[in-house]
Amino acid sequence: MTIALLRPSPVGNAIRVFITPPQKAERWKVMRRMDEAFRDENDPDAVCIYDGCDEKTFLDTHFLTNGKTYFYRLFCKAGETWMVDDTKSAVPECTFTSGGEDPQLILRDRLDYGLAELLKRRQLHHPHGKIPVLTAPPTFDGTTFPVVVVQFTSGASAEYGVGDFLGESLDEDDDEWEIDEGWLSQVQLTVVAWSLNADERIRLRRAIEYLLIANMSVLDASGISQISLQQSDHEDYQSYAVPMYQSVSTISCLAPRYVGHREDRIRHVNLQIKGV
CATH class of the missing domain: 3.30.2000 (STM4215-like)
Incomplete structure (x- = not known):
């Protein structure tokens, strides 16, 4: 499982997230922080970008500031166990002309x-x-x-x-x-x-x-x-x-x-x- 791609939107203040959860995953969460210090899937200091079992690509527009680095981590649940993926980062920017x-x-x-x-x-x-x-x-x-x-x-x-x-x-x-x-x-x-x-x-x-x-x-x-x-x-x-x-x-x-x-x-x- 992994966060396959983080793509900043050209309009700015938005990042499109692409994930590939494992086949056995029954549910997955994508969490976001301003640093890499994620605690777990219920981290109170992180923003939950997605929580469900259907979407594998979605647009994060939750209070993003252009030019700042945001860290994302994917948590996938299989049975009673939560699996954790590596952290990926991206910087939103306004680049359209x-x-x-x-x-x-x-x-x-x-x-x-x-x-x-x-x-x-x-x-x-x-x-x-x-x-x-x-x-x-x-x-x-x-x-x-x-x-x-x-x-x-x-x-x-x-x-x-x-x-x-x-x-x-x-x-x-x-x-x-x-x-x-x-x-x-x-x-x-x-x-x-x-x-x-x-x-x-x-x-x-x-x-x-x-x-x-x-x-x-x-x-x-x-x-x-x-x-x-x-x-x-x-x-x-x-x-x-x-x-x-x-x-x-x-x-x-x-x-x-x-x-x-x-x-x-x-x-x-x-x-x-x-x-x-």
Whole structure:
């Protein structure tokens, strides 16, 4: 019998425990301490992680602190006798990394670059020589129009891989697997072009559409797919001192959202064949 493996969870403050109790075991306990001074299966200074006869792998989340060493010991009961295994230790750590490009930031940057080029071509105009591309609506006072705003409207998990896996690769240098888990998120962005001129609004609306089309390969390279666009024009004659003309572009897409972690490469597997 043994504690086969202690695997810290990438999220931190958790350790997954794998045990292999003997066939004759009728019950087993896994105890945890901050040192190796276990007394017995009823140690009052230890935390009982598991007490039963069914589970052979379980997640320990009982008040673990990242960076501290925890010791585990397996006790197995056969008849009236408790058998004791060697002590194993592990250190919980938060090691996951977040991944997936943010569609709002990518689109904001790509529109910023594209509008700057259209200004150079004199297809658009701005008194200051640059059309601001913001991520929140502008205030009227102190703002020189036109202005383009890229806002995040909504996001929801939409598509999942088998077991929530989105990809994996082997790092030959470190001899570790890099594993990504997550989903494809259905994201909706709202791009609003603000202008004081109705004809300029038309040019901005067309520019946003063409720039989106031109950037399809850039978005695809970032994992953003299934892009759709819907546009509409609006006017506001009451909220401001002058008429405000807006073109609203609603953009929907799928974007990857995942966390990555590393696992040791499996070199061998032990098999135990029970009675045939």
